[in-house]
Amino acid sequence: MPHALPLIPADIDFTAAAHEVARRLIGVTLLIDGVGGRIVETEAYDQLDPASHTFGGPTARNAAMFGPPGCAYVYRSYGLHWCVNTVCREAGHGAGVLLRAIEPTHGLDTMRERRGLQDVRLLCAGPGRLAQALGIDARLNGKPLHLPPFALLQIAAAGQPAPQVAAGPRIGISKAADVPWRFGEKGSRFLSRPFDLAAKGPG
Incomplete structure (x- = not known):
């Protein structure tokens, strides 16, 4: 069901550092052709970061990220699932x-049809699931x-209070695996994976 409260364009400064944008996106609603919901989990990547697709410089695959x-x-991802990033910095x-x-809020029937399942918690819990939905x-x-x-x-x-944000290591990477550039809404049921209970974020 769509959120009952009015929506206004999000004022996100995408020229900021990726880890700052990743935190600010938590709680923002993303819609594509009217289908989507509140962003509850993100990960930041930078050209100087060995885990980033851009670490080795521009290629045909990563050109849009530059x-x-x-x-x-x-x-x-691995030739199987689409994933989406927001481009940051200059x-x-x-x-x-x-x-x-x-967290799915708009177009649930469409998302369920695309994903072939009913459980709302699993529609967009993970980057590949999100893209498919x-x-x-x-x-x-x-x-x-x-x-x-x-x-x-x-x-x-x-x-309305700003969402409380947890931070922790990114998922599924071997390089710079301890960098705490994964962000998520504390207590959300819609995360791809729970955060460590000791994860820190703004109060």
């Missing part, structure tokens, strides 16, 4: 934020996130 900030970088730098999980593929690579079919929105509710 493009203008605020665009999508879409790629296949053009030419090569930084981005992997969207790992959202939202219909993300190569056609969206390099597209601006502030233009259709994308929409990045904030819930407009007076006095």
Whole structure:
């Protein structure tokens, strides 16, 4: 069911460092053709980071990640699943934020049909699941996130507290595995994987 509160365009500065953008995206609503929900888990990557696709410089695959900030970088993971990143920093730098999980709020029937399951907690819990549920593929690579079919929105509710954010190591990488650049909403049921209970975040 769509959120009952009004939505306004999210004011995210994508020229900032990837780990800052990754934290700020928690709680922002992502829609693609009206389907999506609240971002609850992200991971940051930077050109100077050996775990990043851009660490070795530009290639045909990662070219969009060197493009203008605020665009999508879409790629296949292990040749199987599409994943989507938001491009950060200045053009030419090569930084981005992997969207790992959202809390589905809009277009649940469409997401269930695409994923072939009913459990709302599993529709978008993981970057590949998220992309499948939202219909993300190569056609969206390099597209601006502030233009259709994308929409990045904030819930407009007076006095609503900002989400509490946990931080911890990224998932499924062997290089720079201890860098705490995975961020998630504390207590969310929709994460791809729980955070360590000792994970720190702003109060």
